[in-house]
Amino acid sequence: NAGVTQTPKFQVLKTGQSMTLQCAQDMNHNSMYWYRQDPGMGLRLIYYSASEGTTDKGEVPNGYNVSRLNKREFSLRLESAAPSQTSVYFCAVLFAGTDTQYFGPGTRLTVL
Amino acid sequence: EDQVTQSPEALRLQEGESSSLNCSYTVSGLRGLFWYRQDPGKGPEFLFTLYSAGEEKEKERLKATLTKKESFLHITAPKPEDSATYLCAVQFSGSARQLTFGSGTQLTVLP
Numbered sequence: 001n002a003g004v005t006q007t008p009k010f011q012v013l014k015t016g017q018s019m020t021l022q023c024a025q026d027m028n029h030n031s032m033y034w035y036r037q038d039p040g041m042g043l044r045l046i047y048y049s050a051s052e053g054t055t056d057k058g059e060v061p062n063g064y065n066v067s068r069l070n071k072r073e074f075s076l077r078l079e080s081a082a083p084s085q086t087s088v089y090f091c092a093v094l095f096a097g098t099d100t101q102y103f104g105p106g107t108r109l110t111v112l
Numbered sequence: 113e114d115q116v117t118q119s120p121e122a123l124r125l126q127e128g129e130s131s132s133l134n135c136s137y138t139v140s141g142l143r144g145l146f147w148y149r150q151d152p153g154k155g156p157e158f159l160f161t162l163y164s165a166g167e168e169k170e171k172e173r174l175k176a177t178l179t180k181k182e183s184f185l186h187i188t189a190p191k192p193e194d195s196a197t198y199l200c201a202v203q204f205s206g207s208a209r210q211l212t213f214g215s216g217t218q219l220t221v222l223p
């Protein structure tokens with residue numbers, strides 16, 4: 001997965017619980033992204049970060065917060081999980097000098 | 113509204129039976145079009161980037177082409193290991209390299 005790691009791989013939450021999904025890169029790239037993938041809908045962008053300390057909303061940001069405290073890590077937080085947030089979440093990194101995003105292995109989240 | 117549409121949703125081929133997957137887009141200011149392969153339970157794996165109409169890229173049994181309105185992923189003499197979901201995504205000019213994805217084509221190649 002091109003040096004992109006995500007934790008955890010699987011998670012089950014109850015409605016209203018909170019959790020943080022972690023993404024880390026072992027390179028020095030600036031831009032990182034969070035997507036969610038739902039059946040029949042393709043991947044949709046939740047948030048992205050063009051550089052350390054900056055974040056911007058994507059297509060579906062409601063119910064999520066993100067944090068980019070350093071260049072290596074980009075975290076996605078669900079403050080109060082809802083069943084509609086059941087999905088597979090992918091982190092991606094834009095390789096510097098290219099237009100190509102490389103994806104992590106994903107986190108499968110179920111909210112009951 | 114910018115849109116990316118992939119067809120067919122699912123495709124079953126016999127081993128060796130060549131075919132094409134389609135990705136059509138309506139977008140103002142295309143920067144690039146990307147093809148990814150995704151295996152079950154895994155993250156998308158980058159295949160190709162195309163930037164201008166007429167451009168072609170090849171990798172093993174796969175060839176991607178681009179026109180002003182669509183892209184094709186041609187699969188020549190596929191093997192069972194080519195079975196996967198193929199995702200198309202577009203990147204717009206002026207965006208922070210954001211990608212807009214189609215919903216994918218699930219390809220099954222039968223031995």
